[in-house]
């Protein structure tokens with residue numbers, strides 16, 4: 330018997346495109362959603378929660394297109410506890426080979442107060458809506474939102490109703506990240522023991538990371554009997570995020586001796602999807618993030634390096650290759666050719682068509698002229714900076730900034746806006762302020778800069794700087810990112826990138842995006 334066959338399988342339910350994308354500022358474009366769904370499908374995710382179809386035309390379109398394209402994964406859509414939501418959800422997922430409707434209602438005292446339903450009225454609503462969903466779709470998942478703050482007796486009662494109405498999966502959300510590992514395990518154990526019919530369904534765990542315990546709580550729930558983990562790539566999600574897929578999957582893989590479960594995830598694809606989600610969501614991965622952080626496999630201290638050279642297991646509990654990190658950080662330079670660049674980018678998870686490679690090669694040569702050694706991180710930054718270029722309405726053409734100790738600093742900028750070349754000059758309190766003022770002179774806007782962050786991609790004074798900005802305008806939030814060996818140029822490009830995204834968001838808000846609320850269930 331293989332080791333795997335002695336273990337229980339845990340189903341991986343990814344909600345990057347629903348709970349993750351819902352995070353303020355993380356909105357993805359239609360094509361970005363399709364791309365992430367394809368990567369999830371190829372990676373072996375069992376169920377993809379592709380969106381919330383009633384939320385907007387855009388969400389509906391994304392879920393239905395993902396449903397039609399998915400090759401292996403089951404495709405799920407979210408619906409509140411009303412017939413309109415459930416019908417719309419079914420319309421979006423019904424073309425999938427394996428469709429699922431996920432319907433939910435908040436069952437804790439605080440959440441029951443929102444639709445103003447008493448316990449009995451809510452019980453009726455649950456019976457009706459799960460039955461309705463089940464009449465449309467064979468596979469129905471039901472969630473009592475804020476389950477971990479719901480009275481135990483009431484939770485048992487409503488879970489039994491949902492099972493009797495035909496739900497096949499009962500998801501137990503820790504909506505506000507309030508539970509702790511022992512409680513998480515006990516809750517699932519009690520539900521399985523006490524609720525009639527519990528043996529016929531799968532229990533799922535859905536944790537948020539407000540207290541930094543989402544991974545531990547999810548694994549504890551599995552120890553308690555849950556067999557589905559709901560999670561997102563990079564732990565993307567509202568507030569402190571959701572359970573990180575890469576963390577639970579690698580924990581089961583690396584510590585199979587004491588966490589005896591397995592998944593069908595191809596872990597060598599983790600790094601690539603992590604980069605893609607970071608890029609399209611605009612949420613950079615923190616350097617010391619477990620599994621996919623830039624420093625997760627870096628060993629800088631002298632003692633560590635010495636130990637690693639003798640035996641990599643001295644300080645490494647998993648191999649970089651297991652998570653899709655190229656084993657060597659082969660340095661590229663200005664003499665590297667197009668074939669070498671293509672092969673290097675493929676190792677890093679980017680596959681490019683010939684015309685794309687041509688464009689990236691030009692940028693790579695420009696970078697290599699300015700920077701002696703081009704590391705993996707530089708190439709990833711370069712690829713991320715090349716995003717969105719084709720559809721952008723605003724683009725930087727040239728920038729000259731005059732700096733000095735006796736300010737104010739002055740920026741002369743040339744941009745291409747909707748195909749037209751325009752020029753402006755502006756002063757400011759520092760080179761970045763002057764540059765942003767010059768952009769604003771050419772493209773007046775009311776966006777407020779919420780975050781401005783600079784990070785060196787590698788070491789040395791010729792290192793590229795990655796600049797991230799987050800901007801807010803009329804309730805829409807967009808992040809922009811860029812990299813350049815010149816910090817002010819990177820700042821200008823990141824700022825323009827965020828403005829481009831805000832233009833797209835503004836257009837999408839017109840169709841009603843995010844105007845719907847979980848609170849509005851009737």
Ligand code: KIV
Nearest residue numbers: 433472474475502504
């Ligand atoms: O956190 C939560 O409760 C949710 C539900 C909609 C399942 O995301």
Ligand code: ZN
Nearest residue numbers: 348502504535
């Ligand atoms: Zn959630």
